[in-house]
Amino acid sequence: MPAVRDDEGELAEEFTLASSNPLARSLLTVRALGSGTHVNVTLLDFNPAAMFAGVKTALETAVLIGEVTRRPIRLILLRTTGVIGDDRTQFIEERRTALESAFPDVEWSIVCGDELASIPFGVDDIWIATHWMTAHALDLAARVGAINLYRVIYLVQDYEPDHFAGDSDRPAAESTYRAGFTLLVNSRQVAAFLGGHNVDVNEEHVFAPLFDSRQLRTVASRRSTPTVPLIFFYGRPSTPRNMFALGVETLRLASSEFARRGSEVEFVMAGEGGPDIELADGFTLRNLGVLERTTYFDEIARVDVGLTLQATPHPSHLPFDLAISGAFAVTNEVDGSRNEMHPRIVATSSTPEALSSLLVAMVDRARSDVRVPIGYLPVRDGQLGSSLRDAVIATIRDAGMAPSSRN
Numbered sequence: 001m002p003a004v005r006d007d008e009g010e011l012a013e014e015f016t017l018a019s020s021n022p023l024a025r026s027l028l029t030v031r032a033l034g035s036g037t038h039v040n041v042t043l044l045d046f047n048p049a050a051m052f053a054g055v056k057t058a059l060e061t062a063v064l065i066g067e068v069t070r071r072p073i074r075l076i077l078l079r080t081t082g083v084i085g086d087d088r089t090q091f092i093e094e095r096r097t098a099l100e101s102a103f104p105d106v107e108w109s110i111v112c113g114d115e116l117a118s119i120p121f122g123v124d125d126i127w128i129a130t131h132w133m134t135a136h137a138l139d140l141a142a143r144v145g146a147i148n149l150y151r152v153i154y155l156v157q158d159y160e161p162d163h164f165a166g167d168s169d170r171p172a173a174e175s176t177y178r179a180g181f182t183l184l185v186n187s188r189q190v191a192a193f194l195g196g197h198n199v200d201v202n203e204e205h206v207f208a209p210l211f212d213s214r215q216l217r218t219v220a221s222r223r224s225t226p227t228v229p230l231i232f233f234y235g236r237p238s239t240p241r242n243m244f245a246l247g248v249e250t251l252r253l254a255s256s257e258f259a260r261r262g263s264e265v266e267f268v269m270a271g272e273g274g275p276d277i278e279l280a281d282g283f284t285l286r287n288l289g290v291l292e293r294t295t296y297f298d299e300i301a302r303v304d305v306g307l308t309l310q311a312t313p314h315p316s317h318l319p320f321d322l323a324i325s326g327a328f329a330v331t332n333e334v335d336g337s338r339n340e341m342h343p344r345i346v347a348t349s350s351t352p353e354a355l356s357s358l359l360v361a362m363v364d365r366a367r368s369d370v371r372v373p374i375g376y377l378p379v380r381d382g383q384l385g386s387s388l389r390d391a392v393i394a395t396i397r398d399a400g401m402a403p404s405s406r407n
Contacts, residue, residue, distance in 0.1 A: 129152060186385075
């Protein structure tokens with residue numbers, strides 16, 4: 001795909017299609033002047049309290065690219081904050097403080113979407129797309145020559161078109177994989193899924209997710225067996241890809257089975273605020289809401305079995321965190337590979353009957369005397385991809401992005 005379109009009519013039509021989401025046009029005000037010195041990592045927004053999973057991976061990727069190319073990092077938030085003056089200063093400083101705490105000795109600057117027109121960019125800046133909308137915005141900016149198409153690395157952590165049904169966002173998301181960017185892909189599972197949709201991925205550009213090994217070792221050492229088994233559900237009603245309704249129906253069927261047996265079981269969910277949910281036969285699904293990082297690890301140390309659903313191939317951290325630290329994770333099969341990711345992650349078809357049967361069976365297994373292996377069990381080396389560092393180095397090399405001369 002060329003960086004600049006000569007056919008103004010075609011370009012205008014494409015912009016009209018994209019205009020239903022104003023973020024698609026958010027990088028058209030960028031002006032590249034002079035030589036590039038920065039790594040520009042684009043996020044829709046950034047909440048310091050939610051610096052985990054996909055967002056944390058995006059930031060870790062930016063840090064490594066900055067290290068390899070010897071460039072400072074600029075975090076670009078596409079959504080306009082709506083705050084000005086002292087509030088804007090506080091907003092920026094809170095986020096910079098969180099970044100510097102998580103990534104000491106890294107040079108950061110933060111730019112909000114409504115400031116882009118006044119910030120100098122370089123023609124050789126490296127851009128990182130982290131979400132299909134940021135990739136779409138970079139694609140449109142490249143088409144008008146605002147940025148260099150060949151200086152964009154697209155961090156792909158899911159097959160995002162499947163987040164949508166039939167609206168215009170779906171083809172827009174699909175188009176980002178063919179925009180001409182260099183792809184850096186989180187996990188072999190996502191890479192294989194892309195391949196099934198005719199998107200070529202260089203195997204050397206595929207990396208395994210980074211899990212918090214130190215914290216998960218601690219969780220494993222603290223794991224105990226309470227009197228009543230605990231089932232943990234990753235419940236996000238507002239996020240369709242997490243299949244909330246399917247999860248609740250699964251838990252209702254499982255609670256009926258436990259009631260039939262006369263078994264005591266505790267059900268909790270976390271991931272999004274909301275009321276508790278009545279299941280069946282007197283069982284209640286208690287909603288813990290959004291967990292802070294420390295509370296999250298405290299909670300999973302109590303879990304026997306987790307139910308964590310994902311309609312797309314994204315390598316969600318929760319099932320791995322549970323499995324690595326000594327619990328079982330039940331999930332739905334998407335591409336035939338989920339039963340191969342970790343010995344304690346088990347998958348079946350996306351029906352409440354199949355999932356509830358598997359969930360009950362795993363509670364039985366967790367409470368049996370044959371729970372093998374036990375304790376801390378990391379993902380096998382190479383199972384999900386190479387190291388992030390190796391994949392970043394290969395991606396930078398193949399994209400021809402030489403290290404900066406900046407000292």
